[in-house]
Amino acid sequence: MQTVKQKLNLLDYTLYLAWVVSVVATLGSLYFSEIMGYIPCELCWYQRIMMYPLSLILGIAAYTNEKNLKKYILPMSVVGGCISLFHYLEQKVPYLATIKPCTRGVPCNVDYINWFGFVTIPFLALIAFILITLLMAWTRPNGARSDG
Template sequence: MPVQSLLFAWITAIVASLGSLYFSEVLHFIPCTMCWYQRILMYPMVILLGIAYYHQDTKIVRYILPLSVLGILLSSYHYALQKIPALKAFEVCSSGVPCSGQYINWLGFITIPLLALTGFVVITTCMIIIKKRSQ
């Protein structure tokens, strides 16, 4: 089960990274500052989880879990900025694309930060499963 969770986490990181690249490189959506921070957290996980899966190294949890939890916090705040108008006063993006902007708004609630949040939650859940099963 831990190796399967490792594979699922790796696939999630790949899909999240390719999705972000699709939005910026194909659809030409310019990432805001917070989107860049989320990418900084997600992109290395593709490499780290890939190497860990290849070697079936479940000890990668100690390196991935802090990144994914930080990603959850950042994505949650970014999503809240988009969906709670009162938070726009606390927006951190001072130049360029506003962090409260929404390139997509599928079904009235699915935005890019929510997609990133989902990826970070899945990876975190996989890491917790691996940690519990490896003890």
């Protein structure tokens, strides 16, 4: 019979899972721009500015098992999520498209993909930022007890 410590505990892998989410999001954004040829708008660039460093920081943290970094990751993921949410709403709510935060290049209310009628690139980024935020919120710092 297995003891509690021998059982697979998902909370022990939250840092690694957050890193995987950030890498998938980073590679997905590069796929859309470099392979598919979709030109990123200004809000897309701001989301990338928040996501790309997460791949590097979370990768190093997962490799070294450094879990005491919520104060660095959470602000980036929350700000990135807010940008993604605004961008998604700008695509889906016609009134918000009149605000026009994108003044140069591609308009921010253009959706290159629209899977199932609601899944757009900012929606995918929003899901990634939400997952990273939740996983980091569940990550136990180094030295925290896992029996509780």
